[in-house]
Amino acid sequence: MRAWFDQDRPWRSGFLSLMRAIAARDPSRPAPGEADLPSQETYRIGQRPVLAFPPREVASLDTRHGRLDIRLFGLGIWGPQGPLPLHATELAYHRSVALQDRTLEHFADLFHHRALALFYRAWAAGQSTAALDRPDEERFSFYIASLMGTDQAEARQSCLPTHARYGASAHIVRESRNPEGLAATLSQYFDVPIAVEEYVPHWIRVDETGHCRLGMPGASSFMGESAMLGEQVADRQHKFRLVIGPLDFSRYLRLTPRGEDLCTLVEWVRAFIGYEYDWEIQLLIKPEEVPAPRVDGRQRLGHSTWLGECDPAQPVSGMVFEPEIYAA
Structure with missing residues (x-):
C-alpha cells in the first residue's frame, strides 16, 4: 500500500479508493465494514486531531502492530468540520503533540474505525464498479x-x-425495439458505423401443408380465400439488413463467416429481437483497403476477393449474407 500512497503527492489518494484497494487485495477476508472480529481486519482507521481545515483526506499510512494504520484529516469527530467543539480538538492535539500522550486520540479511534468502515461499506454497496473487485460477492x-x-x-x-x-x-x-437503439448499441460496441435498413424484401417458404393442389381438398384450396400459387411468398415485413462499415480489411475479415466477431454480432441481435425477424448484414470496406486479387490461397473467393477497379470516393460493397446460417 505504500506504493499506492505517494508521500510526495498525497493529494492524489483518497480514503474511498484506498479502502477499495484494501478490499480488492484479499477477497478471502471480509470486506471493510463486514468483519465479525477485529482480528479479521488487517488495517485500522483513525483521525489525526488538527485545528486546520483538512488539505486532503489521507494524512498518512503506517504499519503498527502488524496492521496498516490509516490516519485521516477529516471524516471524524476532530477538527473545524467535526461535530465536537473546537476546544475538544485542541485538547486532543495538545495531549498528542505536546505531552506525547495519544490515549484520547486512540480512544476516539475505536469509534472512528467502525464508523468509517461502515461508511465505506455504505458507499461500496451502491457502486457497481467497486463490487467487481470481489466477484464472488458481486450483486x-x-x-x-x-x-x-x-x-x-x-x-x-x-x-x-x-x-x-x-x-x-x-x-x-x-x-x-427500435432500429436506432440496435444500431447505436452495435456501433458503440464494435466501434464501426452501422445502419439499419428496414423492410428488406425476401421470400418466405410456405409449409408443405399450405400448398394448393388441384383435385385435393384442404384448408389451402379455397379460391379467393386461402389458395396461393407457388411454394414461396414475397414479404417485406419480417426482414432487415445491417449495413456495417466502411471497414478496414482486418475488421472486415472479423465479421465474415468464421470471423472472430460474427458470433458476438449474432448474440447482440438475438438479445434485441430474439428469433422474431430474419436479418442479414452487408459489409462495406474502405476502397484503399481492398486487396489486389491473388491466386495464392490467401484470399477466399466470394468472401475477400474483388475484381476490377473501385471508385476511391465510395466504399466497396463486400459480402451480403445471413449470419444466423453460420452461427447455428
Whole structure:
C-alpha cells in the first residue's frame, strides 16, 4: 500500500479508493465494514486531531502492530468540520503533540474505525464498479439481469461479454425495439458505423401443408380465400439488413463467416429481437483497403476477393449474407 500512497503527492489518494484497494487485495477476508472480529481486519482507521481545515483526506499510512494504520484529516469527530467543539480538538492535539500522550486520540479511534468502515461499506454497496473487485460477492449484475429477464448462468456461456449485455439493458428491456437503439448499441460496441435498413424484401417458404393442389381438398384450396400459387411468398415485413462499415480489411475479415466477431454480432441481435425477424448484414470496406486479387490461397473467393477497379470516393460493397446460417 505504500506504493499506492505517494508521500510526495498525497493529494492524489483518497480514503474511498484506498479502502477499495484494501478490499480488492484479499477477497478471502471480509470486506471493510463486514468483519465479525477485529482480528479479521488487517488495517485500522483513525483521525489525526488538527485545528486546520483538512488539505486532503489521507494524512498518512503506517504499519503498527502488524496492521496498516490509516490516519485521516477529516471524516471524524476532530477538527473545524467535526461535530465536537473546537476546544475538544485542541485538547486532543495538545495531549498528542505536546505531552506525547495519544490515549484520547486512540480512544476516539475505536469509534472512528467502525464508523468509517461502515461508511465505506455504505458507499461500496451502491457502486457497481467497486463490487467487481470481489466477484464472488458481486450483486449488482444480478439486479440488472433480473430486470432484463436474463439468466446469469446462461449469459456467462454466451460469447457476448455479460457486462456489455447489461450495459445495453435500457434498450433491451423496451417492449418496442427500435432500429436506432440496435444500431447505436452495435456501433458503440464494435466501434464501426452501422445502419439499419428496414423492410428488406425476401421470400418466405410456405409449409408443405399450405400448398394448393388441384383435385385435393384442404384448408389451402379455397379460391379467393386461402389458395396461393407457388411454394414461396414475397414479404417485406419480417426482414432487415445491417449495413456495417466502411471497414478496414482486418475488421472486415472479423465479421465474415468464421470471423472472430460474427458470433458476438449474432448474440447482440438475438438479445434485441430474439428469433422474431430474419436479418442479414452487408459489409462495406474502405476502397484503399481492398486487396489486389491473388491466386495464392490467401484470399477466399466470394468472401475477400474483388475484381476490377473501385471508385476511391465510395466504399466497396463486400459480402451480403445471413449470419444466423453460420452461427447455428
